[in-house]
Amino acid sequence: MALLSKSCVYGIRASIYIASEEENGFIPISQVAKELNLSPHFLTKILQELTNEDLLLSHKGPRGGVKFARDTSKIKLIEIIGAIDGMDLFTECALGLEGCGVYKPCPLHDSWTEHRRVLRELFEEENLYDLAMNVKNAGLRLRTLDQKEILDLKSSKKK
């Protein structure tokens, strides 16, 4: 079990890419999918969830595409996660015992609720602009590695 669903991870990667191309206006989803090595249609569906939440603006037709509705430095990662996976991760008990712990919490209760709060803060603090800048300036990769790249990485362990 991963922390985030695949849809969510794809959505985050795409969001960072779109933010990094901000200056070019509306970016076609097909371009995003190609750069990130994802299925264009699948990605379209995922990004629609962001459009429906008014995080993204979309525009059809030639020169259309998507772009963020607000200043990307104001769009936090948790908004992307919330739109795609929902906020359960930040509100539910890890052990899923509904009603439990209200009066008589288990030994996990305090540490879990505290931990959940920190997790939430972590994603609340990160904004798309910073993440995108890092992609541009420090070379963070957003697409999965193909076989050749994995080999290159292994052979150049020294650096």
Place this chain on the structure above:
Amino acid sequence: MALLSKSCVYGIRASIYIASEEENGFIPISQVAKELNLSPHFLTKILQELTNEDLLLSHKGPRGGVKFARDTSKIKLIEIIGAIDGMDLFTECALGLEGCGVYKPCPLHDSWTEHRRVLRELFEEENLYDLAMNVKNAGLRLRTLDQKEILDLKSSKKK
């Protein structure tokens, strides 16, 4: 997306219950399933994963059942989680970008790896004995609420 799979949550609840019945020797899985309101066959499969990891001992036939192979105060929650969901949660990147961040981490990298470590410690610290004691002494519920119980809970908000 929850932190833990349903199988894992069921496995944890069952483990706590089994630990709380430790003194009664081998506990039939059917009894555990009944107490926890779970499918006996599904639970059997889940607990088999614990048996295969030598966390549980199992015994067939009349008076058979399962019990923990070691002192439950020495069995940490993370062992149950690892046997059922695996350790990916504690080893993988939240953004799932393999190879990324090795040389040039994204802004999330440090906070995520630190957070992951804390999460791991949280589950490494909790042992079944303590959790089971809490069930017995403080009334932690392990089974899901039925409709009536949910109503009772709501109507007695004051307490």
Place this chain on the structure above:
DNA sequence: CAATATAAAGATAATAATGTCTTCAAATCT
């Protein structure tokens, strides 16, 4: 207006997670 490029919507398929049911194997008990 016609051609084209694009997102949106929806049909379908593949895979994984969850859950139920049946049969089998082993242990116990009379």
Place this chain on the structure above:
DNA sequence: AGATTTGAAGACATTATTATCTTTATATTG
């Protein structure tokens, strides 16, 4: 030995997730 109780194994069913493919609606361009 035979009946019974249990976990183990596996067949099947259901649902959710992930993914692809087709069609439709909308906007732009010329």
